[in-house]
Every structure is written in structure tokens, then in C-alpha cells.
Amino acid sequence: MAITMTKGQAGLTGNSAIAYAMKQINPDVCPAYPITPSTAVIEEFASYVADGAVTTELITVESEHSAMSACIGAAAAGARVMTATSSQGLALMWEMLYIASGMRLPIILTDVNRALSAPINIHCDHSDSMGARDSGWIQLYSETVQEAYDNLIQAVRIAEDETVQLPVMVCLDGFITSHAIENITLLSDEEVQGFVGEYNAKTTLLDIDHPVTMGAMSLPENYIDFKFQQSEAIARSKDTVLKVAEDFEKRFGRKYGLFEGYRLEDAEIAIVILNSAAGTTKVAVDELRKKGLKAGLLRPRLFRPFPFKELAEALKDKKAIAVLDRADSMNGFGGPVFNELRSALYDVPKRPKVVSRIYGLGGRDYKVKDAIAVFEELKTIAETGMVDTLQKYITI
Amino acid sequence: MADKKAVPLGGVIPEGGTADGYSTGGWRKLRPVLNKEKCTNCLICWVMCPDSAVITEDGKMIGFDLEHCKGCGICAMECPDKVKAIKMEEEAD
Ligand code: SF4
Ligand code: SF4
Numbered sequence: 001m002a003i004t005m006t007k008g009q010a011g012l013t014g015n016s017a018i019a020y021a022m023k024q025i026n027p028d029v030c031p032a033y034p035i036t037p038s039t040a041v042i043e044e045f046a047s048y049v050a051d052g053a054v055t056t057e058l059i060t061v062e063s064e065h066s067a068m069s070a071c072i073g074a075a076a077a078g079a080r081v082m083t084a085t086s087s088q089g090l091a092l093m094w095e096m097l098y099i100a101s102g103m104r105l106p107i108i109l110t111d112v113n114r115a116l117s118a119p120i121n122i123h124c125d126h127s128d129s130m131g132a133r134d135s136g137w138i139q140l141y142s143e144t145v146q147e148a149y150d151n152l153i154q155a156v157r158i159a160e161d162e163t164v165q166l167p168v169m170v171c172l173d174g175f176i177t178s179h180a181i182e183n184i185t186l187l188s189d190e191e192v193q194g195f196v197g198e199y200n201a202k203t204t205l206l207d208i209d210h211p212v213t214m215g216a217m218s219l220p221e222n223y224i225d226f227k228f229q230q231s232e233a234i235a236r237s238k239d240t241v242l243k244v245a246e247d248f249e250k251r252f253g254r255k256y257g258l259f260e261g262y263r264l265e266d267a268e269i270a271i272v273i274l275n276s277a278a279g280t281t282k283v284a285v286d287e288l289r290k291k292g293l294k295a296g297l298l299r300p301r302l303f304r305p306f307p308f309k310e311l312a313e314a315l316k317d318k319k320a321i322a323v324l325d326r327a328d329s330m331n332g333f334g335g336p337v338f339n340e341l342r343s344a345l346y347d348v349p350k351r352p353k354v355v356s357r358i359y360g361l362g363g364r365d366y367k368v369k370d371a372i373a374v375f376e377e378l379k380t381i382a383e384t385g386m387v388d389t390l391q392k393y394i395t396i
Numbered sequence: 397m398a399d400k401k402a403v404p405l406g407g408v409i410p411e412g413g414t415a416d417g418y419s420t421g422g423w424r425k426l427r428p429v430l431n432k433e434k435c436t437n438c439l440i441c442w443v444m445c446p447d448s449a450v451i452t453e454d455g456k457m458i459g460f461d462l463e464h465c466k467g468c469g470i471c472a473m474e475c476p477d478k479v480k481a482i483k484m485e486e487e488a489d
Contacts, residue, residue, distance in 0.1 A: 104406030165405060203408050211412030218407055225403045 008185055014177040017149040017184060018084065018110050018170075019044035023054055024192035025156055027108075028079035028199075031059035031070030035089040036122045037174040038112035042084055064089040068096035068107075075105035076214045078204030080156070083107070086174060087114035090128045094135070100167045101136025102230065103215055106159030106199075107167040109137070110152060113275065113326075114174040115362040123363020124174040126274060130327040130336045136230060138168040138237055139304035141274045143260070145182035148172040150254055151301075153187070156196040157244045164237045165202075166230075169304075173276040175363065187252060195251060234305045241302050258307040260299045261314055263289060267296025269378035270315065272341055273324040274300060277359070277366045281324075284371035295375045300337070308344035315341075316348040319382035322374045324394075326360045334358070334391040353381050356391035364395045420447065424467030426484040428460050434481035441471035441482060 003010050003020060012020065018041045022030070030049075032042040049058045059074075061067045064085055075081045085093065090111055100107050111129045115121040129139060138158060142148035148170060155168040172178060187195075203212050218226055238258065245256040262282050264270060271281050278299040288295040298314060300307075315321060323342070325335020333339065334356025342354045357374055360366040374394065381387055404410050437457050442450040449465035451458050472482040 102406065202405070203410070210410075213409035213412075213414065214406070216407060216409050222403055226407050229403060229405070 003186070005186060009183050010186055011181045011183050012145060012149075013040070013179050013181050014145045014148050014172050015040035015112065015179065016044055017145045018152055018172075019048070020186065021149050021152040021192070022082055023048040024187070024189050025080075025082065025153065025196055026054045026193075027056050027082040029057045029059065029071070029074035029081045030083060031061050031067045031074065031081070032083045033061050033064045033067045033085070033089065035064070035086050037114055037124075037178045038084045038086040038089070038110065040178070041110060041112070064092040065096060068093040068100065071107045071109075072096060072100050072103065072105060075100070075107050075201075076103065076204070077206045078201035080160075080199040081105075081107045082109070084110040084112065086112045087116055087122075087128045090132060091116060094132070097132055097135040097137060097167075099215065102226070104165040104230070104233070105167060106156075106165055108152065108155050108159055109167065109169045110148075111169050111171045112174045112178045113171050119362075121362040122174070124176050124276075124326070125361045125363065126171070126325070126327040127361070129169060129171045130325075130329075132169065133304055133336060136166065136234060137304060138164075138166055138234065138241070139302070140168065140170050140241075141299075141301055141303055142170065142172040142177065143275055143278045143299060144184075145172075145177060145180070146184040146254070147256070147301075148177060149184060149186070150248065150256065153192055153195060154241075154244045154248055154256070156199075157247075158237065158240050160199055161237075161240045161244070164233055164240050166234055166237060171275065176276045185254075191252065195248070238302065238305050238307055256301060258300070258302045258310050259314065260301060262297040262299070264296035264298055264314060266294060268294040268319045269375060269382050270296045270298055270318050270321050271324055271371060271374060271378075272298045272300065272315075272321060272337065274303070274326065274337065277324065277326065280366055280368055281371045284368045284375060287368070288372065288375055293375065293379060295378075303337070306340050306344070308340070311341060312344045312348055315345060315352060316350070318352045320353045320355070320378040321345075322355050322357050322378055324357050324359050324374070326358075328358050328361070338391070353385070353387050355381070355387055355389070358391075358393045359395045366395055370395050419463050420466050421463045424462075424465060425487055426467040426469055427462070427487050428465060428467070428469070428471055428482050429485050430457070430459055431481045431483065434479055436476075436479055436481075438476065438479075440474050440476065444470050444474040446470065
């Protein structure tokens with residue numbers, strides 16, 4: 001697909017931007033099985049392959065389980081590997097996700113967030129990537145098309161960093177971000193290539209002068225030692241995420257952190273929310289600020305590993321916080337971001353009140369008025385110090 | 397915290413041929429026993445053994461590597477019907 005740029009800007013959907021970033025990264029191997037709403041990523045990337053715009057080996061497989069299996073095989077052979085999926089596709093990859101991370105293979109996956117069945121639904125929520133949150137993958141969430149594009153390029157460096165060597169999942173909202181056209185700034189191919197650099201895997205199955213075994217069995221005498229090593233690696237990958245973001249900013253001027261705060265510093269009440277719905281919430285924040293309400297927003301960018309210290313630091317002085325989850329943990333105790341964030345705030349001396357609000361499942365619209373209603377509730381909680389409803393569904 | 401035990405990244409076994417050093421013979425319940433009189437040295441057992449535990453010398457079948465033979469019985473099964481030179485016997489006997 002030809003992309004027309006005006007002054008370095010192009011109007012692209014999230015999927016086109018991801019496919020374009022993949023073209024610029026030019027991975028060695030891309031095993032993929034298309035699924036709505038991420039189909040266009042692979043469809044457009046396949047055009048780049050067919051046109052000879054990349055040297056990638058595109059492997060069309062019979063399922064997502066096979067796609068991730070092929071990613072693992074190719075990565076074990078020393079290739080730079082990327083794929084994309086959504087919803088049931090990610091669910092079908094489950095078994096292999098843990099193998100990719102346990103084998104410390106720096107695979108990059110774009111997850112275009114979509115609800116899990118049943119009922120069957122093709123629209124956005126985060127139940128797919130949230131279900132994979134303990135699979136050992138680093139997870140970056142993206143509010144906009146621009147951020148999804150920038151995150152994918154940074155993901156390569158994060159995954160392949162010597163101290164990390166873990167797979168990375170870049171998440172963006174199905175349809176809302178994947179299919180909406182946004183004006184974004186693209187980097188040149190040279191800039192992307194210069195940033196990601198060449199990948200040289202330390203151990204590869206194809207290096208026959210140094211034969212190795214990968215994916216072998218490990219019993220009680222050392223399984224836990226491998227898991228300890230993996231746990232340390234994902235915990236310290238937080239520093240790499242920041243280091244890579246810093247270099248990205250230095251080269252290209254766009255700044256990213258572990259999270260984004262919007263009018264957060266002097267806020268008394270705040271909403272914590274992932275991905276595109278943060279944009280809607282920012283409009284609500286601006287409207288309420290005009291009325292003198294000290295509202296703010298925190299949008300986590302990195303969810304795995306969970307930057308608990310930094311989030312607690314940013315929220316410690318707030319009076320009341322609502323964590324809005326676009327996924328339900330089905331635990332009778334709120335959503336996944338709520339649970340972890342509330343736990344992160346436990347050691348704060350003046351603990352803010354924290355409530356869980358589940359919104360937008362299966363693509364239900366989340367509007368400015370919904371955000372305003374949450375802020376109004378928070379205002380009452382802040383004034384009275386009393387929480388009436390700890391957890392509930394909104395937008396229903 | 398420093399790594400308590402330094403283990404290779406991602407469970408990689410950083411050298412080749414390490415299966416040789418892993419004694420799988422202890423898993424065996426049945427032991428293959430060769431009847432040299434009957435054996436025609438067709439080497440079908442050598443081809444079929446999944447553990448490379450059939451030992452040959454100068455193109456002749458001479459016995460089993462019991463350090464690695466897991467006692468699966470494939471050799472006994474695959475030895476041609478007319479010959480049946482391998483019998484599986486209880487280890488315990
Ligand atoms: S019993 Fe199985 S492992 Fe042992 S020699 Fe025969 S085929 Fe090989
Ligand atoms: S298969 Fe039977 S006949 Fe052939 S070499 Fe083995 S033991 Fe001998």
C-alpha cells in the first residue's frame with residue numbers, strides 16, 4: 001500500500017501504522033494467522049512482502065497456536081520475529097506465550113484488543129491481553145495510532161536488550177484505534193533501522209559450530225532457578241523501557257514514560273485508565289477543571305512489569321481514585337488494573353480511596369459524560385471520605 | 397538479589413550431545429535380551445531404537461547400551477517375525 005506523506009505526516013489507521021512500522025523494521029520472520037480486528041496488519045504487511053519492500057519470510061499458518069509456535073522456532077533459530085493477533089487468536093496462543101517468555105525469546109506481538117467470547121464479539125475490550133498478563137510478556141498499551149507506531153518500534157529494542165531478552169506485546173484498542181484514521185508523524189526507514197539496529201541472537205539453533213538444546217525439561221532441581229531469573233529480568237525491564245524511551249525522545253522528539261499523567265500533579269481526584277478511553281477522559285478532565293474541580297488522569301503505558309512504585313508515587317496525594325478497567329477479572333473484586341493499583345497504594349501513608357469501575361466491555365461506548373459521572377462520584381468520596389460502592393459496572 | 401544459582405538463560409543447554417551423559421537406563425522396567433543364535437544382523441532394531449541403545453560392531457548387532465535403553469520394547473517388536481531374536485524380560489526377575 002502506498003502511503004502519502006505531507007510534511008512527514010500521514011493519515012493512517014492503527015493497523016496501517018503497525019504494518020508500516022513492521023515494514024520499516026523488516027523482521028526476519030513473520031508467522032501469522034489473521035483475525036478481526038488485527039487482520040489488516042497482516043494483510044498490509046503481506047503486500048509489503050509480495051512487493052519486495054521487505055525481506056521478511058511470511059509464514060501463513062493454520063492457527064494462532066501454530067503462529068506463535070513458528071515465532072518460537074524462528075526466534076530460537078536467531079531470527080527477529082513479529083506477529084499480530086486479537087482476542088481468540090491470542091487465547092489460542094496461550095500455551096505458547098509462556099514458552100516464548102520462558103525460553104527468553106524477544107518476539108514482538110501486536111495485540112489489537114478485542115473482547116473474548118462468549119458471547120462472540122469483535123469489538124474492543126482488554127480481556128484478551130489482560131488474560132495474558134501473567135504469561136511473562138512485557139505489555140505496552142497505546143492511547144493513539146501515533147503511540148502504537150512508536151511503541152512497536154521501541155518494543156524491538158526493549159525485547160532484544162541484553163538485560164531483558166523477553167517477548168513484548170504492544171496493545172491498541174480494536175476498531176477505536178485500529179480502524180480510525182489519525183494524522184501521525186512517521187519516521188524514515190533509515191531512522192527506524194538506525195534505532196532498532198541489527199539483531200544478533202546470543203544462542204541460535206542454526207549455529208552448528210556451537211550446538212545447543214533449547215526448550216529442554218527442567219525438574220525440581222532447577223526449574224525454580226530459571227523462573228527466578230525470568231522474574232528478575234521482567235522486573236528490571238522497567239529500566240530498559242525508560243532507557244529506550246529516552247533514546248527515542250532524543251532522536252525523534254516524542255516523549256514516553258511508564259505512564260502518562262494528565263493534569264495529575266495538583267489533582268485531588270483521578271481516573272486511571274488504559275488506551276484510547278484516556279482521550280475521552282482527558283476531555284472530561286478539561287471540562288471539570290473549567291468548573292474548578294481538581295480532576296486528573298493517569299494512563300499506564302507499561303502494565304507488565306507493573307511499575308507499582310512509580311504509580312504509587314504519582315497517586316499518593318490524591319483523595320479518591322477510580323480505576324476503570326475494560327476487562328473483568330471475574331473474581332467478584334473488580335478489574336485487573338484496579339486490583340494491582342490498589343495493592344500498590346497499600347504502603348502509602350495516607351492511602352487514597354480507590355474504587356473499581358468496569359466499562360466498555362465488548363466495545364460499549366465510553367463517553368465524556370461517563371467519565372464526568374465517575375469524577376462526580378469521586379468528588380463525593382473525597383469530600384466524605386466514604387465509599388458507597390467499591391466496585392460496579394458503568395456504561396450499562 | 398544476586399542469582400543464587402547461575403543457570404543458562406532461558407533453560408538453554410549450552411553444548412551438544414549432552415543426552416549421552418544422562419542415564420535413562422534407570423527408567424527401565426523391561427530389559428531387552430538378545431538371542432545371538434537367532435539374530436540375522438538385519439539391524440532393523442538398530443534403526444528403530446529411539447534411544448540409539450542398540451550397539452553394533454562391524455555391521456553386526458552385538459547387544460544393548462543398558463545405561464540408556466529405556467526398555468520400550470520397540471526393538472523386540474520390530475525384529476522380524478521369522479526371527480524374533482529379542483525378548484523383553486522383567487528387570488525385577
Ligand atoms: S527396549 Fe527400546 S530403548 Fe531398549 S534397545 Fe530396545 S528399542 Fe532401544
Ligand atoms: S532386528 Fe532382530 S534380527 Fe535384526 S539385528 Fe536386531 S535382533 Fe538381530
